[in-house]
Amino acid sequence: MPDVVNTALMQGGCGKREQILDAAKRLFIEQGYGSTSMDAIAAVAGVSKATVYAHCDGKQALFAAVTERECRRVTARMEIPGDVDTLALYPALRRIADSFLDAIFAPESLALLRMVIAESGRFPALGRIFYECAPGLTLASVVRYLERMRDRQRIDMQDCHCAAGQFLGALRGDLHLRAALGLPVEREALAGQAEAAVETFVARYAIQGR
Amino acid sequence: MPDVVNTALMQGGCGKREQILDAAKRLFIEQGYGSTSMDAIAAVAGVSKATVYAHCDGKQALFAAVTERECRRVTARMEIPGDVDTLALYPALRRIADSFLDAIFAPESLALLRMVIAESGRFPALGRIFYECAPGLTLASVVRYLERMRDRQRIDMQDCHCAAGQFLGALRGDLHLRAALGLPVEREALAGQAEAAVETFVARYAIQGR
DNA sequence: GTCTATACAGTGATAGAC
DNA sequence: GTCTATCACTGTATAGAC
Numbered sequence A, B: 001m002p003d004v005v006n007t008a009l010m011q012g013g014c015g016k017r018e019q020i021l022d023a024a025k026r027l028f029i030e031q032g033y034g035s036t037s038m039d040a041i042a043a044v045a046g047v048s049k050a051t052v053y054a055h056c057d058g059k060q061a062l063f064a065a066v067t068e069r070e071c072r073r074v075t076a077r078m079e080i081p082g083d084v085d086t087l088a089l090y091p092a093l094r095r096i097a098d099s100f101l102d103a104i105f106a107p108e109s110l111a112l113l114r115m116v117i118a119e120s121g122r123f124p125a126l127g128r129i130f131y132e133c134a135p136g137l138t139l140a141s142v143v144r145y146l147e148r149m150r151d152r153q154r155i156d157m158q159d160c161h162c163a164a165g166q167f168l169g170a171l172r173g174d175l176h177l178r179a180a181l182g183l184p185v186e187r188e189a190l191a192g193q194a195e196a197a198v199e200t201f202v203a204r205y206a207i208q209g210r
Numbered sequence C: 001g002t003c004t005a006t007a008c009a010g011t012g013a014t015a016g017a018c
Numbered sequence D: 001g002t003c004t005a006t007c008a009c010t011g012t013a014t015a016g017a018c
Helices: A002-011 A015-031 A038-045 A049-055 A058-078 A082-086 A089-105 A107-119 A124-133 A135-151 A160-172 A175-180 A187-205 B002-011 B015-031 B038-045 B049-055 B058-078 B082-086 B089-105 B107-119 B124-133 B135-151 B160-172 B175-180 B187-205
Strands: none
Touching: A015 A038, A015 A049, A015 A058, A015 A107, A038 A049, A038 A058, A058 A089, A058 A107, A058 A124, A058 A135, A082 A089, A082 A135, A089 A107, A089 A135, A089 A160, A089 A175, A089 A187, A107 A124, A107 A175, A107 B107, A124 A135, A135 A160, A160 A175, A160 A187, A160 B160, A160 B187, A175 A187, A187 B160, A187 B187, B015 B038, B015 B049, B015 B058, B015 B107, B038 B049, B038 B058, B058 B089, B058 B107, B058 B124, B058 B135, B082 B089, B082 B135, B089 B107, B089 B135, B089 B160, B089 B175, B089 B187, B107 B124, B107 B175, B124 B135, B135 B160, B160 B175, B160 B187, B175 B187
16 A cells, blocks of 8 residues: 555654544544534544644644545546447447446445535535546546547547536436435446436437448 | 415414524535534524524424425426427427526525535435425426327337436536536536537437427 | 643533513 | 523643653
């Protein structure tokens, strides 16, 4: 885990920092920012409160640090598979769809999304950081993929950016909002949504002669 | 405003209750649940803290009351227009799209969405109430519209529920998430997204012979 | 850096006078 | 119903010893 070492070195050097960030992450997600006390964070981390303050400048800075670390973690999940260019359009879109849905319906992703949306009003920079680390990154990947397919005459499309947003939006459908609100989502419905979105997209944009 | 009168009568009878709910709504949205104190609510409402407690059983109950009232308010925005059946498929979907986007991108809707998502982990019932009052209501309306169109041989569709989710998801695209995260959304991009979603939907599902 | 101990304002909630 | 005054407790943040 070289990342841990780097982070620790950057900030001054021991595993306690990770303990504190882990504890803070758990409590911020479980209880929300406002209801989480620095006492509780210190207790869960197994350190004293003064140690918490030695590692970060107050509660807001700690919250920002937690969010940035989590964003960096989910980023890895958000890149679309690298082998899609070797596939035909339909199976490639299926792969992208599966990868995307796995990423955004993962419990950790949903928890982070809730936390960021919850506090984005009070921490304006947070929304942008999260967007660019997660959904914005996937969107950009899909846009690039669509541009390549357009260059190869596989699809007929003017605005790849808009089409990519439309595709990812159709994949989310109603179910992502349901999941973000804590409502149950059946795996069958998710698979059906993915298939319908891919089929519709192909029906609309694929160039007939294959 | 008969609704105000009804609410007041139901709960025991004076404008103070509305003042308290208004103050609580503002502070919960601005500061979040955990960071909002009952003192602050009482001060903004212009009453004493004891009066707040006379009108509701504690902070959680007050939060639930605020959310339910706001959900009821946005519900009115969420019904799709009643005259869509007299229109052809394409203009009807455009109307539905415009109505839907106006509703979900309204600042009040976004603020409520943030507040509900933020606390849905701690108040499990909240997510369901909100969903059924707002996005679930629209979804059901669109499902019924699509079923009528299917009965009239205007569209070829197996699963109207899935298709409706897909349509609304494509309308949201990437922009609704951006807005929920507090990022700027250009009106042009929104209009483009709407047009693309409707065109794609028609291209996929409309029966050719009109 | 880490801990124990503590300062002191602010928290949700209530009692009792009017 | 409404207020003032107050409860017991927790909040963020810091001082000083090791």
